[in-house]
Each structure stands twice: as C-alpha cells, then as structure tokens.
Amino acid sequence: MALTMRAAAVAAAGPTRGMRRLFSTGFVPPMNSPVPNPRQEAEPSNNLFVSGLNKRTTSEGLHKAFAAFGEVVQARVVTDRVSGFSKGFGFVRYATLEDAAKGKQGMDGQFLDGWVIFAEYARPRTPTPPPENNSTQYGRY
Numbered sequence: 001m002a003l004t005m006r007a008a009a010v011a012a013a014g015p016t017r018g019m020r021r022l023f024s025t026g027f028v029p030p031m032n033s034p035v036p037n038p039r040q041e042a043e044p045s046n047n048l049f050v051s052g053l054n055k056r057t058t059s060e061g062l063h064k065a066f067a068a069f070g071e072v073v074q075a076r077v078v079t080d081r082v083s084g085f086s087k088g089f090g091f092v093r094y095a096t097l098e099d100a101a102k103g104k105q106g107m108d109g110q111f112l113d114g115w116v117i118f119a120e121y122a123r124p125r126t127p128t129p130p131p132e133n134n135s136t137q138y139g140r141y
Contacts, residue, residue: 042121046073046100048092049122053077054113055085061113066092069106070099091122 042049050062063075077090094100100121108119 042123044097044101045121046094046097047122048094048100048104048119049089050092050107050117050119051089052115052117053086053088053090054115055088057086057090057113057115059090062090062092065112066094066103066107069103071095072099072103092119 048066050066053062057077059075059077062077063072066072066075071094072092073095074093075090076092078087079085080087092103094103104119104121107117110117
C-alpha cells in the first residue's frame with residue numbers, strides 16, 4: 001500500500017530531472033547532413049576478393065567452388081602463419097573478365113562450407129612506403 005501511494009505521489013509530481021535525463025538523449029540529428037558514401041566498387045578485373053570464408057576452407061575448396069563459373073587460374077585462401085587456419089578471406093583469379101563477372105555474380109551471397117561468402121572485384125594493393133631509417137625514435141641502440 002505504501003508503495004502504491006509513493007508511486008502515485010511521484011507520478012503526480014511530474015517527471016523528475018533524472019527521469020527526463022533517462023529518456024532524453026538531447027541529440028537532434030541535423031536536417032541536411034550529408035550521407036556518408038558507401039565504399040566504391042572496384043573496377044572489374046580478373047581477380048576477385050572473397051570474404052566471409054569459414055576457418056576450415058582450403059584453397060582447393062575455394063578453387064572447386066568457383067570453377068563452376070569459368071576457368072580459375074589461381075585460388076588462394078589467406079591463412080594465419082601460426083595456426084594455418086583461414087583468416088576468413090581469399091582471392092580467386094580467372095582467365096577472363098567474363099568468367100570473373102560470372103563468378104562474382106554466381107558466388108556472391110552463396111554458402112561455402114556452411115558460411116555465407118561475398119565476392120567482389122579485388123582492389124589493387126596500395127604501395128606502402130619503405131621505412132626511412134632503421135633507428136628508433138630515441139636513437140640507435
């Protein structure tokens with residue numbers, strides 16, 4: 001009974017500062033904010049980037065799955081140096097652009113070894129500049 005009277009008294013007093021703060025974020029989104037651009041699709045090439053691979057997927061399994069859509073020149077699953085398991089992505093190189101387009105369209109969003117994989121055209125690797133020198137920040141040791 002005392003609990004219901006207290007609840008009624010709190011409700012009659014109106015929302016407290018703490019309750020207002022709890023339910024109000026104070027965030028008002030800008031009306032004309034620019035929408036961030038989704039990642040641009042890479043130019044079509046013979047090389048496909050495949051992501052979402054199972055940790056147990058092998059290069060041979062990847063080759064077999066993509067060979068149904070054209071002549072696969074090379075299929076490689078990128079693996080961890082220590083464990084030898086897949087890092088979850090790989091590359092498939094086709095003989096022609098047409099085969100690569102068929103492979104991308106045919107395997108994108110499909111299941112391979114129980115996982116949904118995604119295929120897209122591979123982006124060229126950005127060159128990394130070589131280190132300027134071999135010394136540390138505080139001099140040579």
